[in-house]
Amino acid sequence: MINNNHSNKIDEIDEIDKIEKIDEIDENNNKKDNLIENIDKNNKNSYNFSNINITDNDYQNIDIVEEGNVKIAFPCFDKVSSSAPVFYNPKMELNRDLSILALQTFQKEIDREINICDLFGGSGIRGIRYKKEINSVGAIGINDISSNAMNWGKYNAQENNVKVDFFQKEANIFLRENRGLFDVIDIDPFGTPSFFLDSACYTIKKDGMLCVTATDTSALCGTYKEPCIRKYNALPYKSEYCHETGIRILAGFVALTLAKYKKYMEIKFAHSSEHYMRMYLKINKGSAATDNSIKENIGHITHCPKCLYRNTVKGLSSAIDITCPICGYKMKIAGPLWIGSIENKEFINKMLIELDNKQLNTKDEILKLLTTIYEESESPITFYDIHKISKNIKTNAPKQDKVFEAIKDKGYTATKTHFNLLGIKTDVDIESLKEIVIDIIKNES
Numbered sequence: 001m002i003n004n005n006h007s008n009k010i011d012e013i014d015e016i017d018k019i020e021k022i023d024e025i026d027e028n029n030n031k032k033d034n035l036i037e038n039i040d041k042n043n044k045n046s047y048n049f050s051n052i053n054i055t056d057n058d059y060q061n062i063d064i065v066e067e068g069n070v071k072i073a074f075p076c077f078d079k080v081s082s083s084a085p086v087f088y089n090p091k092m093e094l095n096r097d098l099s100i101l102a103l104q105t106f107q108k109e110i111d112r113e114i115n116i117c118d119l120f121g122g123s124g125i126r127g128i129r130y131k132k133e134i135n136s137v138g139a140i141g142i143n144d145i146s147s148n149a150m151n152w153g154k155y156n157a158q159e160n161n162v163k164v165d166f167f168q169k170e171a172n173i174f175l176r177e178n179r180g181l182f183d184v185i186d187i188d189p190f191g192t193p194s195f196f197l198d199s200a201c202y203t204i205k206k207d208g209m210l211c212v213t214a215t216d217t218s219a220l221c222g223t224y225k226e227p228c229i230r231k232y233n234a235l236p237y238k239s240e241y242c243h244e245t246g247i248r249i250l251a252g253f254v255a256l257t258l259a260k261y262k263k264y265m266e267i268k269f270a271h272s273s274e275h276y277m278r279m280y281l282k283i284n285k286g287s288a289a290t291d292n293s294i295k296e297n298i299g300h301i302t303h304c305p306k307c308l309y310r311n312t313v314k315g316l317s318s319a320i321d322i323t324c325p326i327c328g329y330k331m332k333i334a335g336p337l338w339i340g341s342i343e344n345k346e347f348i349n350k351m352l353i354e355l356d357n358k359q360l361n362t363k364d365e366i367l368k369l370l371t372t373i374y375e376e377s378e379s380p381i382t383f384y385d386i387h388k389i390s391k392n393i394k395t396n397a398p399k400q401d402k403v404f405e406a407i408k409d410k411g412y413t414a415t416k417t418h419f420n421l422l423g424i425k426t427d428v429d430i431e432s433l434k435e436i437v438i439d440i441i442k443n444e445s
């Protein structure tokens with residue numbers, strides 16, 4: 001006898017396959033034609049350079065900055081904020097410089113010309129720099145919803161002698177209309193990227209790269225719990241390693257969003273700097289590999305606020321024991337989040353090599369940051385803060401170097417972390433670490 005449930009399931013699978021086939025045909029059709037022709041077809045109101053709309057009056061009151069190989073102009077403003085006529089944040093120069101290195105490294109790894117979408121263009125600085133400073137870049141589409149941004153972006157592209165295309169669309173609409181056209185989608189919004197991730201995950205190509213910035217660190221780090229639940233569907237926890245937890249929550253959310261489209265990711269490079277978090281994700285496709293990636297990389301972190309013990313639990317919905325195995329206290333939970341690797345040592349090494357080839361104002365800062373991240377790239381999840389441990393066991397804090405030395409003498413690993421200057425990433429358990437701290441203090445007195 002034919003099992004009806006079974007045949008319904010097959011129908012359902014057929015239906016999903018049909019939709020995906022149509023999607024794939026769309027993607028391939030887009031690939032065949034010229035990229036810019038395609039973008040133009042999809043975006044009737046794309047701009048060309050003949051209609052820059054900046055008046056003499058506008059030129060009276062402008063700032064000009066030099067970053068990398070470009071000079072960028074925009075109307076003066078008092079304070080960096082979303083209400084500036086055109087957004088430019090000097091603190092993001094490091095972010096843009098690192099993007100140049102990461103995208104050049106990615107381009108060399110895939111060894112072909114790359115088309116890039118700068119989804120939130122602002123003054124145009126990012127897209128213009130990508131075209132000017134990265135080798136083997138094909139088309140660049142710079143999008144922004146603001147007409148002021150359009151005008152200054154076009155002006156800046158022209159002044160820097162760079163051929164890029166401008167689009168004035170709501171970001172989600174731009175992405176949905178241009179599926180499969182870009183090898184790189186760069187998401188650098190005000191605050192959270194959450195509202196744009198579904199469209200980006202739908203649109204990004206297999207073998208592409210998604211670059212994501214988040215500046216809503218107070219949500220991701222757990223200062224405000226509810227916004228994190230609303231935007232990232234995850235529980236944050238404000239601990240000494242909350243910036244790492246925050247990056248992992250953001251990564252977990254992207255991975256689960258990609259999974260809807262049978263896509264999965266490898267994190268090539270991620271960092272938390274100043275007021276933001278940023279990650280570079282290599283995207284791949286396939287249902288079995290996606291299922292496996294979710295199984296392996298999504299989980300939770302449990303943390304005991306009383307004795308500072310922490311643990312990682314694999315799985316989206318595994319049973320989580322919240323009784324601390326050391327002191328019996330009720331532990332806190334953060335997640336679901338990404339428990340897999342957040343750094344790729346080889347990729348970071350290539351970025352370091354690329355640093356010699358580029359003219360970047362933040363070179364020294366980058367060298368320091370990338371070297372630290374290179375060293376911590378294969379360390380365990382979370383880290384300890386010696387001051388926090390010393391307070392917990394009511395002793396003075398020993399010098400950090402001595403703690404590193406003592407941990408290594410006992411045969412464990414210990415590295416610094418870019419997340420926190422006072423942090424130690426190590427495979428030593430919390431009780432042994434407390435003993436190490438006590439011994440050092442005893443020997444000092």
Ligand SMILES: C[S@@+](CC[C@H](N)C(=O)[O-])C[C@H]1O[C@@H](n2cnc3c(N)ncnc32)[C@H](O)[C@@H]1O
Pocket residue numbers: 086087088089092096119120121122123124125126143144145146149169170171172188189190
């Ligand atoms: C943080 S700024 C971008 C900064 C730029 N990437 C840089 O590196 O200087 C965010 C930009 O997004 C634009 N924007 C805000 N909401 C948008 C939306 N829904 N769709 C498209 N653009 C949007 C704003 O006009 C603003 O220029």
Ligand SMILES: [Zn+2]
Pocket residue numbers: 304305306307308309324325326327328329
């Ligand atoms: Zn405990």
